[in-house]
Amino acid sequence: MTTRSLPTPSAAPVGTDLGTHEVTNQAPPLAGFDPMACDPALVDAVRREGAGEALPALRGLGRVVGSAEAREHARLANENSPVLRTHDRYGHRIDEVEFHPSWHRLMEISVGWGLHASPWQADPGSGAHVARAAGFYLVSQLEQGHCCPISMTYASVPALRHDPALAALYEPGLMSRSYEPGLARPESKAGLLAGMSMTEKQGGSDVRSGATVATPSGDGTYQLIGHKWFTSAPMNDLFLTLAQAPGGLTCFVLPRVLPDGTRNPIRLQRLKDKLGNRSNASAELEYDGATGWRIGEEGRGVATIIEMVSMTRLDCVLGSAGTIRAALTEAAHHVAHRSAFGTRLADAPLMQTVIADLALESEAATTLALRLAGAADRGERELLRLALPASKYLVCKRAPTVVAEALECLGGNGYVEESGLPRLYREAPLNSIWEGSGNVTALDVLRAVAREPASVDAVLTEIDAAAGADEWFDRAVRELRSELRAREERRARRLAEMLALCLQGSLLLRHAPEEVASAFVSSRFLPDGPWRTAGTLPAEAHTQALLERVSPTP
Known part of the structure; x- marks a missing residue:
């Protein structure tokens, strides 16, 4: 039987650019940036x-x-x-x-x-x-x-x-x-x-x-x-x-x-x-x-370690806030350098709205986490007793959702390990489990409400510092007060979420720029219920300003 060899392709000179590996429209590596300059x-x-x-x-x-x-x-x-x-x-x-x-x-x-x-x-x-x-x-x-x-x-x-x-x-x-x-x-x-x-x-x-x-x-x-x-x-x-x-x-x-x-x-x-x-x-x-x-x-073992639990719960909030910020940074960097259908993604209105929404989530989580750390410095034990488990519940719950949205901003690139987003995505659920998963943390909120009225007073005092700043926020606080009186176990998660969300709203209304506070309140305190997915901000939200506020630069 006669065998025939396949033709040998002619070899191109070493270093020849064949035009098959030209890389365009890809974001440059995110390295050598200052994470505080965009935060x-x-x-x-x-x-x-x-x-x-x-x-x-x-x-x-x-x-x-x-x-x-x-x-x-x-x-x-x-x-x-x-x-x-x-x-x-x-x-x-x-x-x-x-x-x-x-x-x-x-x-x-x-x-x-x-x-x-x-x-x-x-x-x-x-x-x-x-x-x-x-x-x-x-x-x-x-x-x-x-x-x-x-x-x-x-x-x-x-x-x-x-x-x-x-x-x-x-x-x-x-x-x-x-x-x-x-x-x-x-x-x-x-x-x-x-x-x-x-x-x-x-x-x-x-x-x-x-x-x-x-x-x-x-x-x-x-x-x-x-x-x-x-x-x-x-x-x-x-x-x-x-x-x-x-x-x-x-x-x-x-x-x-x-x-x-x-x-x-x-x-x-x-x-x-x-x-x-x-x-x-x-x-x-x-x-x-x-x-x-x-x-x-x-x-007295539990009483001995209880402060240890509080400190690690604080780090759960901080770690999840950091994960949210890391995901936002990756997404904002990508859309600043990627174009689709002739438009830079950061200039596309819908993508801009998505990133702005993630920016709001990051700002609220960061502001709340640092407020809790300030309470630790000042010995505000009553505030921490209720605000800490409520904050852990909400911020840690939000982290996986934010990372998933950020990953989607990168499209298929975000689903590839080299982007770093899959690692963030796998990491995101952890803090919600560590030191008490969702139900355990929500029940701890309910226990504090029932047994430690001074903690309720401390949290409501913090929330009420923004009273009158926004009618939707004020309505949410009235609903929170009703929920605090109900004290039903089956609604413990709802109570924890409302407490943390009202704390975030109060802090942003008092301390954040108007474009941040108004967009957060108008999306998180809607009369007919909370927002459901990122990118559903109201039309009056200043999305470009929000995006510019958080985008990393070399």
Whole structure:
């Protein structure tokens, strides 16, 4: 049989432009931009909430966040997930997690800027929680996974202070701005990170149903036996956990390495295969007679950690606000450089309206999140008791929707991993689940309304500061007051949403430019119900001004 060879095409000289790969009408890479220059809502809120002196430092952090190098580290940290190493090559149990170098670089950035603990220093300066919140919001736009150990460390300090001796032992390392990965005796390390280990498989958010047992050892320590279902950042140096002591549910601190240098028997069973948050390891772990030190009284575990929960809920709001802002930035950048049917997308009325709507959502989330951080600085406990869970409910719920709309602005490009939007989309639902999913958070709102009337008064005082500014807003506040009196469990989500939305409306009416406040109120407080999808703003909304306000520039 005769074989015939296919004709060999003539080779073109190296470097010849064949005209088949000319790239036109694509947005340039979004790198080397200043995320604060296109976020006046953040800058204004930092000043208003008492941290104006921190703005020069925050601008420096913003330049890092917007740099091509940092954005590449974010990509690499997510594409190279952590790996569990239960044993070394010789068969010794080590229970370690191996991270990509880009994870460590992101951690160095956030720890180096003090985002893990700076407000707890002896003399943190004015507006310390606000300054830290703004920084956390910025790095959340860069990469959410590494924010988890940063947030848990920030939240752990108030709980540790229930035991002055333990606080004195660990706080110097927790306050340090040195990032030192790896397991070693806490006293020997230049810097420490803390985590929390609460969830068990039979309970989820119902931490009181935990079955982990803590038995007194006679020397002031306890031995813990039990299985924890979800523990993030298991390579942190110490963990706050709940266990059933003889006197009831109690809070403990467990270091990964004991004072004598031996490993505490905290066994990492497996890493969770999560939807998003891929750079961050989340583990199931087993306490196999692990040594813990009690924090607070036996039986008072929930009361001991409650402030820790509040701080992490604040970071949920900040993280979701950062995710919303990151998605808006990507969409605004794309439409500024992409044309369709002979028109630049940013000049097309319908696209302009969509981006403007996302900008309103971002401004409202950012303004509310920084107001909560200001309340933390000023010790407004009554306001936070109700405003914080309500804000977590709404802002975290809105994040996935905003990211989906932003992704759609990029069309098919947005559905491709290289755009970065799929990572944001996978990340977006997390904060709505962490520290209490929607129903848990809404029920907490209802509980605060029923049991703590001072918190209702504080929130209504904040909302009423904008009374008379807009008739639609005033009507919504009247409806909110009726809902507050009803206190029906089946309507708890509606109550949480109305509370947060009225807080956002009040803040924007008082502090935002007229074009922002009027567009927000006219779309979010319609007499016949709220808006349904982005891009349905009323005709009088100043969409071009809103778009220009938030578009990134090199």
